[in-house]
Amino acid sequence: MQNLSHDIERYILDLLEGEQEDFISLRRKELAEMFGCVPSQINYVLRSRFTPEQGYLIESRRGEHGYIKILRVTCGTSSERADHINELVGDEISFSEAQRLLKALQDREFITERERLLIEIALRNVRGIRRGEDSEELADLLKNMLGGIITN
Amino acid sequence: MQNLSHDIERYILDLLEGEQEDFISLRRKELAEMFGCVPSQINYVLRSRFTPEQGYLIESRRGEHGYIKILRVTCGTSSERADHINELVGDEISFSEAQRLLKALQDREFITERERLLIEIALRNVRGIRRGEDSEELADLLKNMLGGIITN
DNA sequence: ATTTTCTAGGTCAATGATAATCAAGTGCGT
């Protein structure tokens, strides 16, 4: 057992695996009780591990008969992917945001580990970037590099 | 006893030797306590002796149940190759020289086409470089990028 | 039909537990 969030993540992933459909429905309260935690813990897991950039969409409903639906998003054509990536990067990005994005792309096998390393090194070598600060220059370089290999 | 960093390095290498897997997990705090040093000492050892150039990758997580994972990627004398490449690049290089070198590396299958593209894009994105002009900045970036992935 | 109540899920800020970074200090080998 690593930690609660990890266990909940695994549980959800197992559910998704087991399904024919590429979505599952949960009840937040039940799941929280099952893991003996506070309900907002579930939101934390979803927010940190089932984001769009990691290939998931969340849909939910409150009130009686409330639910949380988790959909696994399949990847489209390469130009759609490029658009999606440009959107994810945006106009400005910080180094650590870029790092997270690259990790996610590697997890989804859009890029290899070596490619991720190359991009990280290139970003690190941009002059005059203060840590944690959003930068247009970083964003441009990142989009150029990703666009250069994902499109072809 | 040579020095602390050396001892910690040896300890980590021994752990890696002893494992079936080619990675180990550490807790920075514990290791620091074990060696009676400050935790950031561990980062120093990792930064100075377990770099990608030397055939290692580090992965970590903070907070409760935090950890540091060290993966071995090498299988051979990577430092020889790194030295060779640094020699090829030299202190200064022009964009077109770099391009020729990258082509050669791709032909010999040291890097893939995608990796070559990534590096070329990164080089092209360096500001204030005139085509054909030797540049220390280009050389540094190129060496950093190649050194980062030519490990096995 | 409208209002009230109840039952979900959502958000956010505080807290504690780690790890990362950075800048300054130390000391050894040449």
Add this chain to the structure above:
DNA sequence: ACGCACTTGATTATCATTGACCTAGAAAAT
């Protein structure tokens, strides 16, 4: 004496957990 590798600790960043408070939707009451 100088440079470089090493050491240290203060500061910053990240991850996980919790709980108080907020909001949406459905059912019940009027």
